[in-house]
Amino acid sequence: MNRTRFENLDEQKKERLLDSAAEEFAEHGYEGASLNKILERAGMSKSSLYHYFEDKADLFMSLTERSVAILMCEIGGFDPQALTAESYWPVLEGRVRRALELSNRNTWYVKLGRMMLRFRSLPKGMDRSNRLYRAARSFVEATLLRGQELGVVRTDLPQSLMVDSAMALGEAIDAWMLTHWDDMTPEERLAMVGVNFELFRRLLAAPSEVSSAASPGGGFRAGRGGREDFKKS
Amino acid sequence: MNRTRFENLDEQKKERLLDSAAEEFAEHGYEGASLNKILERAGMSKSSLYHYFEDKADLFMSLTERSVAILMCEIGGFDPQALTAESYWPVLEGRVRRALELSNRNTWYVKLGRMMLRFRSLPKGMDRSNRLYRAARSFVEATLLRGQELGVVRTDLPQSLMVDSAMALGEAIDAWMLTHWDDMTPEERLAMVGVNFELFRRLLAAPSEVSSAASPGGGFRAGRGGREDFKKS
Amino acid sequence: MNRTRFENLDEQKKERLLDSAAEEFAEHGYEGASLNKILERAGMSKSSLYHYFEDKADLFMSLTERSVAILMCEIGGFDPQALTAESYWPVLEGRVRRALELSNRNTWYVKLGRMMLRFRSLPKGMDRSNRLYRAARSFVEATLLRGQELGVVRTDLPQSLMVDSAMALGEAIDAWMLTHWDDMTPEERLAMVGVNFELFRRLLAAPSEVSSAASPGGGFRAGRGGREDFKKS
Amino acid sequence: MNRTRFENLDEQKKERLLDSAAEEFAEHGYEGASLNKILERAGMSKSSLYHYFEDKADLFMSLTERSVAILMCEIGGFDPQALTAESYWPVLEGRVRRALELSNRNTWYVKLGRMMLRFRSLPKGMDRSNRLYRAARSFVEATLLRGQELGVVRTDLPQSLMVDSAMALGEAIDAWMLTHWDDMTPEERLAMVGVNFELFRRLLAAPSEVSSAASPGGGFRAGRGGREDFKKS
DNA sequence: GATGAATGAGTTTTCATTCAT
DNA sequence: CATGAATGAAAACTCATTCAT
Numbered sequence: 001m002n003r004t005r006f007e008n009l010d011e012q013k014k015e016r017l018l019d020s021a022a023e024e025f026a027e028h029g030y031e032g033a034s035l036n037k038i039l040e041r042a043g044m045s046k047s048s049l050y051h052y053f054e055d056k057a058d059l060f061m062s063l064t065e066r067s068v069a070i071l072m073c074e075i076g077g078f079d080p081q082a083l084t085a086e087s088y089w090p091v092l093e094g095r096v097r098r099a100l101e102l103s104n105r106n107t108w109y110v111k112l113g114r115m116m117l118r119f120r121s122l123p124k125g126m127d128r129s130n131r132l133y134r135a136a137r138s139f140v141e142a143t144l145l146r147g148q149e150l151g152v153v154r155t156d157l158p159q160s161l162m163v164d165s166a167m168a169l170g171e172a173i174d175a176w177m178l179t180h181w182d183d184m185t186p187e188e189r190l191a192m193v194g195v196n197f198e199l200f201r202r203l204l205a206a207p208s209e210v211s212s213a214a215s216p217g218g219g220f221r222a223g224r225g226g227r228e229d230f231k232k233s
Numbered sequence: 234m235n236r237t238r239f240e241n242l243d244e245q246k247k248e249r250l251l252d253s254a255a256e257e258f259a260e261h262g263y264e265g266a267s268l269n270k271i272l273e274r275a276g277m278s279k280s281s282l283y284h285y286f287e288d289k290a291d292l293f294m295s296l297t298e299r300s301v302a303i304l305m306c307e308i309g310g311f312d313p314q315a316l317t318a319e320s321y322w323p324v325l326e327g328r329v330r331r332a333l334e335l336s337n338r339n340t341w342y343v344k345l346g347r348m349m350l351r352f353r354s355l356p357k358g359m360d361r362s363n364r365l366y367r368a369a370r371s372f373v374e375a376t377l378l379r380g381q382e383l384g385v386v387r388t389d390l391p392q393s394l395m396v397d398s399a400m401a402l403g404e405a406i407d408a409w410m411l412t413h414w415d416d417m418t419p420e421e422r423l424a425m426v427g428v429n430f431e432l433f434r435r436l437l438a439a440p441s442e443v444s445s446a447a448s449p450g451g452g453f454r455a456g457r458g459g460r461e462d463f464k465k466s
Numbered sequence: 467m468n469r470t471r472f473e474n475l476d477e478q479k480k481e482r483l484l485d486s487a488a489e490e491f492a493e494h495g496y497e498g499a500s501l502n503k504i505l506e507r508a509g510m511s512k513s514s515l516y517h518y519f520e521d522k523a524d525l526f527m528s529l530t531e532r533s534v535a536i537l538m539c540e541i542g543g544f545d546p547q548a549l550t551a552e553s554y555w556p557v558l559e560g561r562v563r564r565a566l567e568l569s570n571r572n573t574w575y576v577k578l579g580r581m582m583l584r585f586r587s588l589p590k591g592m593d594r595s596n597r598l599y600r601a602a603r604s605f606v607e608a609t610l611l612r613g614q615e616l617g618v619v620r621t622d623l624p625q626s627l628m629v630d631s632a633m634a635l636g637e638a639i640d641a642w643m644l645t646h647w648d649d650m651t652p653e654e655r656l657a658m659v660g661v662n663f664e665l666f667r668r669l670l671a672a673p674s675e676v677s678s679a680a681s682p683g684g685g686f687r688a689g690r691g692g693r694e695d696f697k698k699s
Numbered sequence: 700m701n702r703t704r705f706e707n708l709d710e711q712k713k714e715r716l717l718d719s720a721a722e723e724f725a726e727h728g729y730e731g732a733s734l735n736k737i738l739e740r741a742g743m744s745k746s747s748l749y750h751y752f753e754d755k756a757d758l759f760m761s762l763t764e765r766s767v768a769i770l771m772c773e774i775g776g777f778d779p780q781a782l783t784a785e786s787y788w789p790v791l792e793g794r795v796r797r798a799l800e801l802s803n804r805n806t807w808y809v810k811l812g813r814m815m816l817r818f819r820s821l822p823k824g825m826d827r828s829n830r831l832y833r834a835a836r837s838f839v840e841a842t843l844l845r846g847q848e849l850g851v852v853r854t855d856l857p858q859s860l861m862v863d864s865a866m867a868l869g870e871a872i873d874a875w876m877l878t879h880w881d882d883m884t885p886e887e888r889l890a891m892v893g894v895n896f897e898l899f900r901r902l903l904a905a906p907s908e909v910s911s912a913a914s915p916g917g918g919f920r921a922g923r924g925g926r927e928d929f930k931k932s
Numbered sequence: 933g934a935t936g937a938a939t940g941a942g943t944t945t946t947c948a949t950t951c952a953t
Numbered sequence: 954c955a956t957g958a959a960t961g962a963a964a965a966c967t968c969a970t971t972c973a974t
Contacts, residue, residue, distance in 0.1 A: 005936080032264025035965065045939050050966065052937095123261075157428065160413075164405045165432060172401030176394050195390065199398060202435045268948060279949085280956045289948065471957080494822070498730025501944065511960050513946080518958095522944065589727075623894065626879075630871045631898060638867030642860050661856065665864060668901045704933090734969060745970085746935045755969065 006052040006062070017042040017049075021063050022111040030060060030122050057126060067112050068135045075099045080146040088152045089205075092143070093197045100177075100193055113174045140166055144204065154206045165203060173199065239285040239295070250275040250282075254296050255344040263293055300345050301368040308332045313379040321385045322438075325376070326430045333410070333426055370396055377437065387439045398436060406432065472518040472528070483508040483515075487529050488577040496526055496588050523592060533578050534601045541565045546612040554618045555671075558609070559663045566643075566659055579640045606632055610670065620672045628670065635669060705751040705761070716741040716748075720762050721810040729759055729821050766811050767834040774798045779845040787851045788904075791842070792896045799876070799892055836862055843903065853905045864902060872898070 006014065020041040024033040035056055039046055053059040075095055083091055103109040141163050147153030154162075173196045177189070184192070239247065253275040257266045268289055272279055286292040308328055316324060373396050380386030387395075406429045410422070417425070472480065486507040490499040501522060505512055519525040541561055549557055569575040607629050613619030620628075639662045643655070650658070705713065719741040723732040734755055738745055752758040774794055782790055840862050846852030853861075872895045876888070883891070 008936085028264050029262045030265075031261050034963080036963075046965090047939050047941095047967080048937075051939095056965070158413075161406070161409050161428075164409050165402060168401045168405030169398060169436075172397045173394070176397050180393075195394075199436060203402075203432060267946075269946070278956050280951090280958095281954095283949070284955065474957085494730050495728045496731075497727050500942085502942080512944090513960050513962095514958075516945070517960090624879075627872070627875050627894075630875050631868060634867045634871030635864060635902075638863045639860070642863050646859075661860075665902060669868075669898060733967075735967075744935055746937095746972090747933095749970070750934065 009052070013042075013044070017044055018063055018066065019111070021059060022067075022115060025060060025063070026111050026115045030056075030126070035059075060126075064115070064133075067115070071109075071112065072135065072139070074102060080143045083146055083150065085150040085152055088147055088150055089197075089201060092200075093193065096197055097190065097193045100189060103177075113178055137163060137167065147204070148206075152206055153204050162204065166200065169199060169203060246275075246277065250277055251296055251299065252344075254292060255300070255348060258293060258296070259344045259348045268292075297348070297366075300348075304345065305368065305372065307335060313376045316376075316379055316383065318383040318385055321380055321383055322430075322434060325433075326426065329430055330423070330426050333422065370400065373399055380437070381439075385439055386437050395437065399433065402432060402436060475518070479508075479510070483510055484529055484532065485577070487525060488533075488581055491526060491529070492577050492581045496522075496592070501525075526592075530581070530599075533581070537575075537578065538601065538605070540568060546609045549609075549612055549616065551616040551618055554613055554616055555663075555667060558666075559659065562663055563656065563659045566655060579644060603629060603633065613670070614672075618672055619670050631669060632666065635665060639665065708751070712741075712743065716743055717762055717765065718810075720758060721766070721814060724759060724762070725810045725814045734758075763814070763832070766814075770811065771834070771838065773801060779842045782842075782845055782849065784849045784851055787846055787849055788896075788900060791899075792892065795896055796889070796892045799888060836866065839865055846903070847905075851905055852903050861903065865899065868898060868902060 017038070020038045021033075023041070024038045028034070033056075035046070035049065038059075039049055049059065053062060075098055078091065078095065099109070103113070141159070144153050144159075144162060144166070148155050177192065177196075181189075250271070253271045254266075256274070257271045261267070266289075268279075268282065271292075272282060282292065286295060308331055311324065311328070374392065377386050377392075377395060377399070381388050410425065410429075414422075483504070486504045487499075489507070490504045494500070499522075501512070501515065504525075505515055515525065519528060541564055544557065544561070565575070569579070607625070610619050610625075610628060610632070614621050643658065643662075647655075716737070719737045720732075722740070723737045727733070732755075734745075734748065737758075738748060748758065752761060774797055777790065777794070840858065843852050843858075843861060843865070847854050876891065876895075880888075
C-alpha cells in the first residue's frame, strides 16, 4: 500500500527483501511461503516488513506489480498496433529472444518465471487481484487480437481459450527451460528460442500464415542430431 | 504406506477422507493444505489418519497413487502398442471424449485436475516421488513414443519438452472447460472436444500426418479447411 | 464449544486453568488479558488450550457460563414465584448473606466478582453473547417483576432503568467489599450485609413497603461508632 | 508531561488526537487500546505523539486531566460550601440537568462517560494516578460532605461506600440514557432528569430530608406521593 | 521541533506429530 | 484397533517504544 515508504528505502535492502521474497514464493507458493524465512534471508526485522507492507498479500502483490513493470518495460514494451502482417511473428520472436538473453544474465527473471508458474492458483479473492497474471494475460490478449486483425492469427477459437492455451504453453516452455537451464550452454539456450517459438506458431497461426513459417531468425538448427541430450526429463 | 490397513477400511470412510484431502490439496497446494481441515471435513480423528498413513507426505502420495490408478483404468487404460497409424489420433480423441464424459458425472476428476496443476512444484525431495505426475507423464511419453514409431508424431523436439507442452496444454484446456462449464450446453461441450483435440494435433503431429487430420467426431466448424496448415511446419 | 472435551479433563488441571483465566480477565479485562500469561500460570501448553476451546472468546464465554451455573445454583437458586410479600426482602437478604459467606471461603467468587465489573464493555458482538451478564440481568429482572406483583417493588420506573440501576449498585457494593475485604474481620463483613441491603431497598422498594424496612436480620449494628474505619479511599 | 509543548499545538490537531484517544480508550479500555489506531484515526505521526507525551500512560492521564478540567468547569463548577440546606438538592438537580443538555450537543461527553466506566480497573500503579476518576470522586465526596454538614445527606454509611454507590448509579443512569437516547423526545429526556435525580435522593438523603423532597422541575408523575417513604429508613 | 525508519517482544492462532490408553 | 490428550514449533501479525536525522 504505502508504496512510497518502500521506494524510499535503501536500494540494497529493497533488493535483498524482494529477492528473498521472490525466492520463497517461487519455491513454496503463496500459502506455503513463510514470512519468517523471507525476513531471515533478507536480514530484516518482522516489524520492518509491516512498516512497508500491509500484510503478506500486500508484499506479494507489490512484488508482482514491480516485476511486471520491469518485465513489460524490458520485454513487452512494444505497441501491438505497430505490428504488420510481415513483422508480426519476427518481432514476437525477437522479444522472446530478448527475454531469454535477459534471463541469461539476471537470476531475477528466473525467480520471476518460477513465481508465475504458481499464479493460477491463489487463495480465493486474491487470484482476481493478481496483477502480474492479469497484466500478462491482457498483454497476450491484445497481441493476439492485433494478429487477428492482420490475418496472421487464427480466428476460429474462443478468445479466452486461445489466450489460456498460449499462456500455458509459454509457462511450460519457461519451466522446461528453467529445469534444463544448467544442462545447456548459452548458445544452446538461444537455439531453443526458434524451437519454442515454432510451437506458438503451430498453435496460434492462421492457416494462410503457416506455410511461410520457416522460423525466420536463428531457427531450429540444433535439430536432429542434438535431440537425445534432453531425453532425461 | 501401510496400504493394507487403509484398504480394509470402511469404503465410505475411505471415500470421505480421500475426497476431503483431494479438495484441500487442490485448493491450497501441498504445503498450504491443512491436515486438520482435511480431517475435520472428513469427520475423522487425527490419530486415525496417523494409523493409516505415515505423515502428510504419505497421505498425499497415496492419494495421488490411487487417483492415477483410477484415472489410468478409466481413461488411459489402453495399450499404446496396439495403436496403428490410422487408429492413433481417433483412439486418442475417443479417450479425451471419454474423460470429458466422466468429468460430467464425477467431481472427483475435477479435483484431481486441479491437483495436477499444483504438482510441478512440491517441497524438494517430494517432486521426485510424486507418482501421479510421473505416472501421467510416462503414460503420455509412451503414447507419444508410439506415435513417433508410427510416424504420426513429430520427432524434432526434445522428448521432455514435447511431453511438458502436451500436458500443459491439456491442463489449460481442462481448466478452461471447467471455467466455462456452465456456459455451455452438453452438446457444445462435446463439440469442444474436437476443437481441443485439434490443438494437440497441431502441437504434436508429424508434418506428413497433418494433412489427413480430420477430427473424426468433432463438430468443429472451421475444421476441415484449415488442415493443410501443417504441411510445412 | 467442545464442552465435553474440557469437562473430561483432570479436575485439578481444569481448576488451575479456570482460576488463572478468571484472574487474568478480572485484572486486565477481556482485551487486555493475555492467553500466554493465563497458560503460564496454569502450567498448560498453548496448543492444549486450543484443544479445549476454540479461541480466546470461547474460553471467556465458557468461563462465564460455568461461573453463572455455579453461582445460580448456590446463590440465585430459588424460585422468585415462591416469594410472598412478607418473605420478599428477607429472603433476598438471606441470599446476599449467603453469597458473602461463600466468598469468605472461596476465592473463586471474588475473582468472579471482579470479572463481572468488566462485563458491560466487551468487543462488539461479544457483549450480546455474554451469558453471565445476561443471565444475571434476567434473573434480577424476574425477581423485580415478582416484587412488583407482590406490591413490594416500585412500579414507577422503566423496567430496564430499574434493572440497570440495581445491577450497577450491586456491582459497586461488590467492588467496595472487595476493595475493603482485607480491612474487615469476617464479622464486620457480615455486618455490612445489612447496610448494603438497605441501599437496595431504598432504591427499589415500593412506597408502602419502605416504612417497614428495618433491616430484618443481622441489621446494621456497627452503626455510628465504627464509621471512620472506612474513610480511607 | 510536557504540558506546554502540547498546549502550543494547533488547536485542530489537539482536538483530533484527544477525540481519537477518547474513543479508543472508551471502546477498548486502557490496556486494549492501541496507540497505532489512535494515531491512524488522528492522522498524526507516531513520533509526534512521543514528542508530546511520555508514553501511553501519560497520554491517558493527560486526556483524563483535560477532560475533568472541562467537565468541572462546565458542570461541577460550583462551590459546595455555598450550598444551603434549602438549595442543596435543587442546585444539584440543576447541574444534572445542565449535564444532560451538554450531552445533547457534544459527543465528547458521551465518550467521556464511556471512558469512566472503564476507570475502576487499570494496570496496577495507574489506578492510583487516574486523575479523572480521583477528581470526580473527590468532588462528589466534598459535595456529599457538605450535604452532611447541612444535615441533608445521611451519615450512617462509610464515606467511600456512599461515593462509590453514587458514582455507580450515575454511570448506570448515564449509560441508560445513552442507550435509550433515540427512543425519547427532548422533552422526555428532560423529564427523566427528575426521575433520575430522585434515585440519588433515595440513596443518599438523610431521613429528615426525605419528606420535603419535591423534585423541583421534574415532570415525574409518581413523584410527590412517594416522598414520605424514607421517613423511617 | 518534528518525523520516518526500525525493532524486540508480544499477540492470537494453527501446524504436523506423538503418545498413553 | 482406535482415539482423545498433549505439545513444541511456527504461523501471521501488532505492540509500545527508540533513535537518527
